[in-house]
Amino acid sequence: MAILSLSTPARRIGAVLAASALVAGGLLASGILERSAVAQDVEAPLSQDAMKALAPRGAKVAAAADCFACHTARGGAPWAGGLPLETPFGIIHATNISPSPRG
Numbered sequence: 001m002a003i004l005s006l007s008t009p010a011r012r013i014g015a016v017l018a019a020s021a022l023v024a025g026g027l028l029a030s031g032i033l034e035r036s037a038v039a040q041d042v043e044a045p046l047s048q049d050a051m052k053a054l055a056p057r058g059a060k061v062a063a064a065a066d067c068f069a070c071h072t073a074r075g076g077a078p079w080a081g082g083l084p085l086e087t088p089f090g091i092i093h094a095t096n097i098s099p100s101p102r103g
Contacts, residue, residue, distance in 0.1 A: 071097050
């Protein structure tokens, strides 16, 4: 009698699912799936000129998404974070998304 018998369809399906999970886990662990699927240039840092060129577009996105509402604490500097947001698992403070590292 064999220790592992794949004679039933349910066992075959289970073996395929287990093998798939092992392959997916290996790909995740190796970092293969962490690369950008959008474009290769996303992986490279932007130059100063490229960042300056994107600033007007970023300002439009921030205004359209109303980032100010969640990333500005009452009485705080704009986009400097610090706004407490209550969640079911505790309070999270909004991050600083301003150009200043200090806020």
